[in-house]
Amino acid sequence: MSSYRVREAYDKLASDYEHNVDTKNAFNIFYERPAMLNILPSNMKNLKVLDAGCAAGWYTDKLLKLGAEVTATDISSEMVAATKRRVGNKASVLNLDLEKELPFQNDYFDLIISSLVVHYIQDWNRLFSEFQRVLKPGGILQFSTHHPFMDIKLSKDKEYFCTELIIDQWERQGKLIDVPFYRRPLNEILNKILQYFSIENIIEPQPTIEFKSLDLGRYERLMKNPHFLIIKAKR
Template structure:
């Protein structure tokens, strides 16, 4: 399963690098404006982990805002694309977010993860590691597929189960199979609350620019949410968390 995700994103890396940032309205005029709005205006001297950086769009924005950024991705092709984009302005690592992360305890002020965590089956290890490497009061900002959208792709129609979905994306006349995990809204919320305190839950709406580009898709998104954004903070260190450990 993991090898399938890596293979899919190795194939998609070129599209992300050269097309997504300028042509994909779902990214440019839907998810990204809502995520950026939740960031501090000034991130100078802030240590940020871009967890699942893809081709590095967020990495670049974070650097421009003054952050000290480490970016990671499981796809070596995405890592290469980010390195081409960012040069020596940020460190870029090839990492699997389901494994122990090579960072000391309390290393980061902010972890940002855009449309990545739904590719992970069990969030326990990932969230445990995120909690460990965040500083006291640190923030986690992540976006995922909206559970209501994903359920329409379900084959087993068991809403409360976590289900592997194989989606198909058309790119340059070819179909690429993209696997991810669907889960219920309650599972998303409760798993996050095991490790963090939730500050904001955002169901983003497309911008007016999106409407001018594609009125039909705009109306669809206004009545059928596709993404869900969560902003959370590290819990008090006095509270013992599942899987918590230090190095």
């Protein structure tokens, strides 16, 4: 899959992310974000952090408020513009493709955080090799992704042990947007990470109680079936 298709999808989604996701999307507000924040250091003063796939900059802003020195990247120029509007010149915000070599020095970052991004990348060897290269020894990679138990429900052939390109459709502001991503079995997810890092924590999050007020039906499903997977790993 060309990175162009992901870029095209997120250019179209940028306005929704900038203006609606932080207040209206329960999956972000009351599901993924609380679980990710729970395993971040409470004080990140002077830590060099890469926000890999920053979208409209919610994590970039949060990391800055925790004291980090933040570099944020996104494949979508529209998302980069949205992040710059949010944080101004407080962070370095770059438009780049995570499928390519990263323009950073070896052993530079203390922490890489990547929120719901890695499932858009086909070649995890390149991705995790680059993350390993730019992290300092002992540095942390923390990312969230789709849970394979959720993704298999979107599979046409239901062949769990295959890696498969899925074209999901999201309805935003009355329009259907094709969002392509890769589905992987759990063993491939874990073994690929272990080629480059040691895993410290695996989280299958459950929604906070606040989720219930926004979307009762999905709250009850998420309490029984995982939707996302969060992994914290160490170089």
